[in-house]
Amino acid sequence: MLTVVAGYQKAAEFEGVLSYFGKDAYLKSTWEEYRATFKGELK
Numbered sequence: 001m002l003t004v005v006a007g008y009q010k011a012a013e014f015e016g017v018l019s020y021f022g023k024d025a026y027l028k029s030t031w032e033e034y035r036a037t038f039k040g041e042l043k
Contacts, residue, residue: 002026012042 005017016038020026025034
């Protein structure tokens, strides 16, 4: 397990978390850096 994400999140909010780990972005940048540039597809 890489980390724990506590609590309920709406799909559009959780999309960034899934993308961060699914695309291995956590190996290259911090969550804060990734979140600042992430553009989701869900609304």
